[in-house]
Amino acid sequence: MKAIAEGLFTDETPARLIGGKDRETGRIVFPCPTAPTYEPVPLASEGTLWSYTVQRFRPKSPPYAGPEAFAPWVVAYVELPGQVIVEARLNDVAFEDVKVGMPVRFAPSPLNPDLSDSPYIPAYVPVAGGAA
């Protein structure tokens, strides 16, 4: 699995997102800035949905680098308790079942599922059996 950019995911299996912890204040941001004042830290694998929308039209290219064929997707803001709220896709869920507060788990997905060597992007899926 190749991430769409360096320094986004940890090398372990399953991978985690990498955030940046401000060495002075302890504030965590995502992605980890390149400045030396930030220390890369792995982010929690599970969190809850803070807010969301559905992207219903194909974004303009550039900068969008996804496949020409377009299918709507869920844009999610996921709260990782005590760390940070991150923006990513939410997969494997019917749009009408998405609810603020539902538990989700990190599961990167290919930007273009039809390509075997597609880069992977930050994404979550509902936690199976979650209280959503």
Added chain:
Amino acid sequence: MSGDVCIVGIGIHRFGRTDGLSGVDQGVYAVREALADAGVEWPQVQFAYGSSDAAGNPDTMVDRLGLTGVQFINVRNGCAAGGSALFSAQMAIKSGEFDLGLAVGFDKHPRGAFNALPSEYNLPDWYGEVGQMVTTQFFAAKIMRYMSLFGISQKTLGMVAEKAFRNAVHAPHAWRRQPVSLEEILEAPLVSDPYTKYMFCSPAEGGVALILASEKKARELGKPLIRLKAATMRTRPPASFEVFAPSIDVVADDSRPRGTASRIASADAYRLAGIGPGDIDVAQLQDTEAGAELMHMAENGFCADGEQEQWLAEGRTEIGGALPVNTDGGCLACGEPIGASGLRQVYENVVQLRGDGGGRQVAAKDGSAPKTAYSHVYGAPGVSAVTILER
């Protein structure tokens, strides 16, 4: 300087799409209209602040207006550009250095959604490659969170859009001047849930000009005194939720809306004007999407979070309501030429205070024209500008 800064002349080039006219052309048109309205000639104008985001440098218009050597400063400040130009213009008069000046804004954007690149916002390229460099995602996610916290329904979002198009019927400068039924608004295709296509404004074209004068100068000109009691511009506080945010801070109590630049700019404007939200007769609030108008009602102090559902049901923000909001149809019906949009709100407020609103005129309780008017813009990356006018 003693007394207030006053708005003595207003001009507008209609918003929407005007093929064959550049953004600057539309700005020049508005300036000429404002000069005529004020009864002054271009050589009398001592300074100008001009805002444009995508249509070139405003100061190039001196070619057309006359090479008088006038001081002319260009302003770019996201969606708060027009508000920032006005703020700067009033400061120039307040300083005592000048008596008469111009704030002008215009723009001309390509069709379709704004096309931003990550590098312009200090973001990594991958953020755009995955399809997150899309402003509508932020606006939709912000209202989705707000709806889940305060029980706002999608129907109420539709009612905001319905009101916008209904008001715009009576605004000659508006773009979309046909009423659209609530049913059609709610059943239209979704752009970004929960918003259908009628609930988002579109990038557009247009120009607005305001002539400002010291109170002494305004009296000399014999104009009715429309006083600029407050003009503020502010940036975001910590832990706010803004457009193009790959991450947001976690906070201890997340059951309230986050702090915003709007809340800061608003509180400061009330302080400067020495009045509160209950004293405002008419308001123009940034409504780039239907939910923005609702959230901005609370962020500007007009109602508590969650009261909007009832306000709309009772018609309180209609032309004949207790606080008419976006009397010319706002951004939803006028579109958003970024450099001109904030000045359009002030233009509309001057029209209302003068009693020139025709079919969209707001009446105070005694039947006369309103005494106080409020305007508010918000934009990326967390900027806001507010004005309060009084007559």
